[in-house]
Amino acid sequence: MERRWWISLLIAICLCVGSSGRGLETKQKVHSPLYNHTLATILVEYASAVYISDLTDLFTWTCSRCNGLTKGFEVIELVVDVQNCLQAFVGVADDLDAIVIAFRGTQETSIQNWIEDLFWKQLDFDYPGCTDGKVHHGFFNAYNNTIVRSGILDGVSRAKEIYGDLKIMVTGHSMGGAMAAFCGLDLALIYGSKNVQVMTFGQPRIGNAAFATYYSEVVPNTFRVTHEHDMVPHLPPYYQFFPQKTYHHFPREVWLYNIGLGFLIYEVEKICDDSGEDPDCSRSVSGNSITDHLTYFGVEMGCDTSSKCRIVMAPSLASYGKVDDYGNFALSRVPSKFILKKNEGPEISDQ
Ligand SMILES: *[C@@H]1O[C@H](CO)[C@@H](O)[C@H](O)[C@H]1NC(C)=O
Numbered sequence: 001m002e003r004r005w006w007i008s009l010l011i012a013i014c015l016c017v018g019s020s021g022r023g024l025e026t027k028q029k030v031h032s033p034l035y036n037h038t039l040a041t042i043l044v045e046y047a048s049a050v051y052i053s054d055l056t057d058l059f060t061w062t063c064s065r066c067n068g069l070t071k072g073f074e075v076i077e078l079v080v081d082v083q084n085c086l087q088a089f090v091g092v093a094d095d096l097d098a099i100v101i102a103f104r105g106t107q108e109t110s111i112q113n114w115i116e117d118l119f120w121k122q123l124d125f126d127y128p129g130c131t132d133g134k135v136h137h138g139f140f141n142a143y144n145n146t147i148v149r150s151g152i153l154d155g156v157s158r159a160k161e162i163y164g165d166l167k168i169m170v171t172g173h174s175m176g177g178a179m180a181a182f183c184g185l186d187l188a189l190i191y192g193s194k195n196v197q198v199m200t201f202g203q204p205r206i207g208n209a210a211f212a213t214y215y216s217e218v219v220p221n222t223f224r225v226t227h228e229h230d231m232v233p234h235l236p237p238y239y240q241f242f243p244q245k246t247y248h249h250f251p252r253e254v255w256l257y258n259i260g261l262g263f264l265i266y267e268v269e270k271i272c273d274d275s276g277e278d279p280d281c282s283r284s285v286s287g288n289s290i291t292d293h294l295t296y297f298g299v300e301m302g303c304d305t306s307s308k309c310r311i312v313m314a315p316s317l318a319s320y321g322k323v324d325d326y327g328n329f330a331l332s333r334v335p336s337k338f339i340l341k342k343n344e345g346p347e348i349s350d351q
């Protein structure tokens with residue numbers, strides 16, 4: 001029954017597109033950004049590392065999750081909102097020729113409780129500059145109205161001053177994915193859509209259909225990776241009959257799932273359609289797994305400790321920081337490569 005309804009809807013959509021949208025179709029093909037598997041396996045490591053609670057290890061990029069494909073990365077800004085238990089960093093990845101920004105997901109005592117709460121998030125905030133676009137105020141505020149936004153913008157502008165025009169890549173897992181999306185949107189409005197790309201992992205829905213359309217126009221280079229039966233991308237719930245009144249994902253989903261043939265198992269990466277709610281991707285299965293939420297590409301996502309909002313920091317680190325009245329802080333530093341360049345450089349300046 002539902003299937004039949006979908007088929008008629010798809011036919012209707014095809015007819016519409018077929019009759020009016022040929023120009024658009026070709027245009028989209030040219031501009032449609034390509035999914036890059038290698039890049040996904042790199043960015044997932046950044047999204048995993050930002051969960052590390054030892055800030056000294058994170059700031060100096062010596063943490064247990066700071067090896068592998070992210071080796072050599074330099075953090076230039078680390079933002080910690082102690083009040084709301086948020087954490088993010090900005091840094092420069094030489095090998096990607098990019099500024100990388102990563103947001104930590106929620107660090108509640110129980111991820112289960114956090115996920116259950118997702119069922120009840122209201123679309124209660126009109127996203128500025130987007131007609132009829134609605135989002136959840138909590139997701140939006142976590143990025144925009146905490147120390148996080150100013151810390152990130154400060155880090156990005158310093159990186160650009162030092163390194164010139166680098167691409168900006170924004171990533172995050174779970175709630176961190178929601179924040180990454182709002183940050184990507186913000187940065188694309190400031191620095192231009194071409195310079196910003198977003199890749200999230202196991203991200204919940206954050207707004208309605210009008211918001212999703214707006215988002216995909218401003219940040220077209222966005223991939224939303226989902227994994228098998230991960231619950232979180234299924235939440236808050238989507239109701240296909242009320243796309244404006246309820247939540248709707250933005251494109252483009254990439255769904256990771258396994259196909260088993262006897263005891264051979266293949267991991268498949270399915271690049272989904274540009275609707276944001278491809279019925280043949282993660283929506284084709286039930287979202288009933290927390291375990292699938294906590295691993296992406298075999299990388300462990302989530303906290304390295306079980307205690308809520310634990311922060312470990314060497315006292316010496318405080319000298320890098322600005323602390324506000326609530327104990328929230330941002331640690332900043334000049335990248336060592338810059339110091340190197342400056343010291344090397346008799347050729348730089350002769351004025
Ligand atoms: C994919 O990303 C990697 C890492 O940034 C890069 O080296 C490679 O050239 C990219 N591939 C394509 C096809 O763009």
Ligand SMILES: *[C@@H]1O[C@H](CO)[C@@H](O)[C@H](O)[C@H]1NC(C)=O
Nearest residue numbers: 126127128143144145149150
């Ligand atoms: C987002 O934050 C900036 C300050 O960082 C503020 O000027 C702006 O009004 C905020 N946007 C909304 C919609 O609250």
